[in-house]
Amino acid sequence: MAVLPPKPECSKIFNQLNNYPDLKSELIALDGMTTETQEKGKYRANNTIEVQELGTGDDGMVEFESESIGKYYMIAHTHNSPADSTYSVFSWLDFYAIKALLILNKIKTSKFVFYLMTADETRYAMTINNKNKFLKFFATKLDDNFDMNINKKRVDERDKYYAPYDPEADPLIIEESNDNLQDLKYFLSFLQDNDLGLTLFEVDQNFNTFEKLTYNKQTDNVDHTGCN
Amino acid sequence: MKTYITILVIALGIISCKAQTIVNVNTYNQGDNSNKYFKDISGFYDPFLGTWEGNYNDVTFRVVLWKVEMRELSNETNSYKDVIKGKFFIVENAGLPDETIKCQSEQYYPQSDSTWWSVIHAVSCSGVRMTGAIWDNCTAQGIPPQTGDLIMTITNSGFTPLIAHWIIKKGSRIKGHDFTIPKDIMLTKVN
Numbered sequence A: 001m002a003v004l005p006p007k008p009e010c011s012k013i014f015n016q017l018n019n020y021p022d023l024k025s026e027l028i029a030l031d032g033m034t035t036e037t038q039e040k041g042k043y044r045a046n047n048t049i050e051v052q053e054l055g056t057g058d059d060g061m062v063e064f065e066s067e068s069i070g071k072y073y074m075i076a077h078t079h080n081s082p083a084d085s086t087y088s089v090f091s092w093l094d095f096y097a098i099k100a101l102l103i104l105n106k107i108k109t110s111k112f113v114f115y116l117m118t119a120d121e122t123r124y125a126m127t128i129n130n131k132n133k134f135l136k137f138f139a140t141k142l143d144d145n146f147d148m149n150i151n152k153k154r155v156d157e158r159d160k161y162y163a164p165y166d167p168e169a170d171p172l173i174i175e176e177s178n179d180n181l182q183d184l185k186y187f188l189s190f191l192q193d194n195d196l197g198l199t200l201f202e203v204d205q206n207f208n209t210f211e212k213l214t215y216n217k218q219t220d221n222v223d224h225t226g227c228n
Numbered sequence B: 001m002k003t004y005i006t007i008l009v010i011a012l013g014i015i016s017c018k019a020q021t022i023v024n025v026n027t028y029n030q031g032d033n034s035n036k037y038f039k040d041i042s043g044f045y046d047p048f049l050g051t052w053e054g055n056y057n058d059v060t061f062r063v064v065l066w067k068v069e070m071r072e073l074s075n076e077t078n079s080y081k082d083v084i085k086g087k088f089f090i091v092e093n094a095g096l097p098d099e100t101i102k103c104q105s106e107q108y109y110p111q112s113d114s115t116w117w118s119v120i121h122a123v124s125c126s127g128v129r130m131t132g133a134i135w136d137n138c139t140a141q142g143i144p145p146q147t148g149d150l151i152m153t154i155t156n157s158g159f160t161p162l163i164a165h166w167i168i169k170k171g172s173r174i175k176g177h178d179f180t181i182p183k184d185i186m187l188t189k190v191n
Helices: A008-019 A023-031 A092-103 A131-137 A148-161 A180-193 B002-016
Strands: A041-045 A052-056 A072-079 A113-118 A123-128 A198-203 A210-216 A221-226 B021-024 B036-039 B050-056 B059-072 B080-092 B100-104 B107-109 B114-116 B120-124 B129-136 B146-154 B163-169 B184-189
Touching: A008 A023, A008 A113, A008 A123, A008 A198, A008 A210, A023 A041, A023 A072, A023 A113, A092 A113, A092 A131, A131 A148, A148 A180, A148 B120, A148 B129, A180 A198, A180 A210, A180 A221, B036 B059, B050 B163, B059 B120, B059 B184, B120 B146
Parallel strands: A072 A113, B021 B036, B036 B080
Antiparallel strands: A041 A052, A041 A072, A113 A123, A123 A198, A198 A210, A210 A221, B050 B059, B050 B184, B059 B080, B080 B100, B080 B120, B107 B114, B120 B129, B129 B146, B146 B163, B163 B184
16 A cells, blocks of 8 residues: 655644644633633743643733743634634734744744634644745845835735725625635635745644645635645 | 738737726725726825824824825736825924934835835725724834734814824734834824
8 A cells, every 4th residue: 555655734733733642632622712702822832841821912812922932833822702703714913923933933833833713613723834935925124035026915915815994995804704615715815826835724623634725716616635 | 011010019019008997996806806997086095195293102103194006916917006105203302493203114124125115005995094004113123023904094074184093903913012103193184
């Protein structure tokens, strides 16, 4: 029987679940907190023994530590209730948090998994398959990998996909949406069209099954490729 | 023969430079965005353009907004959009002989050999509320520039001077990283 080649991004997920016995139960517990009205979060880093809790700021959003952290292996957070005012996928702010942590050298990219559980009952895991691509897309003029054309594209893509707070501006991904599949298609289009160096997985509620997701524009379907 | 070639070249040129349909800026993302010019037909941007000031922590926060017409959309096919761009200043003793700029967003960065001219990118679909993205590049040493969602709402439309409520929402998720510029302030249009 042929042995399938290892899938590096899947391996990041399963290596963590195998190496940290408490991780699965912690993620399941966090998944149960999406009904709360504030975000909740947990993390594991190279200088922590167990999964730790993240604090929540005054605005109800989870805050990621940077001072006391060595390097993050895993960050998980919720997008809280109510479901009609929260993103069912990762937010623009989530991308910038990852960018900031990468710039601060606070993420172990070869191990890192970024989990999201939402009040829309979606569960995703995201890994960084190419840090340089990700950082180039989010580079500012303070960064030496800044590219003016990519910068312009990023500004336009934010307007197209994420511009919030103006009901007449019509961004494609909105917090008020209850159509999780459509949100996912837009989100994957954004990742793929911009070659962001990220891999997205859908996770079952028991955190046993992980499926890599890609959007097929020809068929308008989200294709699932199992990790297990 | 030469005449035919000339006509052919002109015809091809016309085809390749396909004109855009001019539509109102508030129709962006409503259907196919390609081959359109999302123009501020209704003049929604006009009340916002100019210089705004407000005071906080014994300094003046000054914002200058301008319109860029027909900015090419890099993520659409043959499409353009009018946008509002802007910059800010943090000023001590504003309007006095010893006025001093403590920090301004317009800065040159040798690492990218470029100047950050505009840190605000916004639109208005109503003439009352402007929404967009803002960058704060006046952060302390070691803290990356902060970005957030900007909402600027004019509270006395039709009056002079105009007054607007400036709010920055959803800043950084990194603990301890925050904006140096005000996130909630009333601004008065001064010019």
